[in-house]
Each structure stands twice: as C-alpha cells, then as structure tokens.
Amino acid sequence: MKIRNIKDEDFLRISTNLNTWWGGREMVDMLPRLFIHHFKGTSFIIENNGETIGFVVGFISPYNPKQAYIHFVGVNPKARKENIGRTLYEHFFETVKEKGCTVVSCVTSPVNTTSINFHTRMGFTMTDGDMVIDGIPIHQNYDGIGQDRVIFKKSL
Known part of the structure; x- marks a missing residue:
C-alpha cells in the first residue's frame, strides 16, 4: 500500500x-x-x-x-x-x-453510527448541540434545512 x-x-x-x-x-x-x-x-x-x-x-x-x-x-x-x-x-x-x-474538527450525519463510532475511537469528542438523540448531541440544520450534523473536535 x-x-x-x-x-x-x-x-x-x-x-x-x-x-x-x-x-x-x-x-x-x-x-x-x-x-x-x-x-x-x-x-x-x-x-x-x-x-x-x-x-x-x-x-x-x-x-x-x-x-x-x-x-x-x-x-x-x-x-x-x-x-x-x-x-x-x-x-x-x-x-x-x-x-x-492544534485542533482538528469534522462533522458527520447523526444517522451514520459507523462514522460516530469511528471518530470516538480516534479520540474525537462530540461538541454540544441544540438537541440530544440517543445520547448524541445534534446540531440541527447545520448544513442547511434538514441537514443535521454531529460535530467532532480533537486536540493534537
């Protein structure tokens, strides 16, 4: 590779x-x-x-x-x-x-549990959102109407 x-x-x-x-x-x-x-x-x-x-x-x-x-x-x-x-x-x-x-950020869709789990394993933390669903902080309409996201940050 x-x-x-x-x-x-x-x-x-x-x-x-x-x-x-x-x-x-x-x-x-x-x-x-x-x-x-x-x-x-x-x-x-x-x-x-x-x-x-x-x-x-x-x-x-x-x-x-x-x-x-x-x-x-x-x-x-x-x-x-x-x-x-x-x-x-x-x-x-x-x-x-x-x-x-010193910091890396990224976002994913709340329905993408594979991505959420991957980022958590990589040491990212989820930032507080405006609502929480199943323990996941959601930023409503982050990428436009109906485009909710989970926001991650990681310190290097």
Whole structure:
C-alpha cells in the first residue's frame, strides 16, 4: 500500500466511486473538484496495486490556522477493517500538526453510527448541540434545512 498526496487527476476516479462506496447514498455533490484542487497539500490517497482503497480530503482553516478540518474521508468497502481510515487520519494529523495546527474538527450525519463510532475511537469528542438523540448531541440544520450534523473536535 502506498499513501500519497491527492492529485487533480484523482478526482474522477474518486467521484465515480463515492455513491457505490456509500451503499448508493448520493454523496458526489459533497466532494466537488475544488476541494481536491485547492487542498492537495493536506489531502491524501492510499492505493494498492493502482487501485484506490481510501482517501481523506482536509485543509487548514484560513480563518484560524491552528485549526484543521477533515471534509471527507472514504474507504473502499473491499478494504474495510484494514485500518485504512485510521492510517489516513493519523497521516493527516501529523501533516497539519507539523504546520502548527492544534485542533482538528469534522462533522458527520447523526444517522451514520459507523462514522460516530469511528471518530470516538480516534479520540474525537462530540461538541454540544441544540438537541440530544440517543445520547448524541445534534446540531440541527447545520448544513442547511434538514441537514443535521454531529460535530467532532480533537486536540493534537
């Protein structure tokens, strides 16, 4: 397996697989080309024999350069349970820490219990929301009307 910075030419390969990797959920619109184009220095891909098995797209906040944000992460279903997500996150953490970041944040959907469990295992904490469902703090309408999110933060 090889980890490297993401490149512009990875966009179509990644976007072609998104909906499939998410079990048919419509995810393509959440990762426009601009994220890959502008954040190559803090976004990574893992390949095995030329096949993409995972990627992370993240950046350092232009407003607060001590804070990094993970916008999107994906793992090929064939490679799940192989610590690909953990490897990508740890690589991202080291990269942004070297650039002076002290905090990483990210969000997920309240229905994505796999993501919630993953982030908790990675040492993220959930920030207080405006409501709590099944012990999970929810930020209502965070990404627009009806787009509730769970917000995570992790100190580096």
